[in-house]
Amino acid sequence: RALDAVEAATQHQVSIDARLAAAELLFLKGRFPGLEAFLARQIRLLYEPRNGLARALKLAEQHPSGKIRQALLWASYNSTDCAPDCARLLLKITGAASEPLSPDIEAMLAKLGLHNSYFDRKAAFDSLCALAKMQLDTSQSD
Numbered sequence: 001r002a003l004d005a006v007e008a009a010t011q012h013q014v015s016i017d018a019r020l021a022a023a024e025l026l027f028l029k030g031r032f033p034g035l036e037a038f039l040a041r042q043i044r045l046l047y048e049p050r051n052g053l054a055r056a057l058k059l060a061e062q063h064p065s066g067k068i069r070q071a072l073l074w075a076s077y078n079s080t081d082c083a084p085d086c087a088r089l090l091l092k093i094t095g096a097a098s099e100p101l102s103p104d105i106e107a108m109l110a111k112l113g114l115h116n117s118y119f120d121r122k123a124a125f126d127s128l129c130a131l132a133k134m135q136l137d138t139s140q141s142d
Contacts, residue, residue: 003031016042016052024059036063040071046082053082057089064093070137076112077125077136083112087128096131105131 009022010032020042026032043056060068069090076087087109091097097105110116111124129135 003029007031010038016045017055020052020055020059024055035059036065036067039063040067043068043071043086044074046075046086047078047080049081049085053085057085060089061093069094069132069134073129073132073134073136076128079114079121081114083114084109087112090128090132094132094134096133
């Protein structure tokens, strides 16, 4: 019964963090084979750090598939407070940059933030794509 309740939590209407916590537990118990697709969808839905960003990034780093990389790129493109952190992880898992990041890369990541102009964000996103050697694949969106 407890695992059934956890399974129901993967459909939590409000919290991305609750959905990810439930999915992670079920995956560890062998009851959630579709974690990658589920995680990619949740990454695309991120809108503020307090609603699951830390857990999403931890799971993305553990499962850095092409689908997850595309979801991180998508989240980096979105105008949210989560975009810079998603871009930072994307650079790490693609091998495009390592910690500590150079001041130029830190400045580029800062321009992906919510309160920047469209032109600054676009230039930063184009730089991210070039560094990660990726293009945004909109066909993978939900």
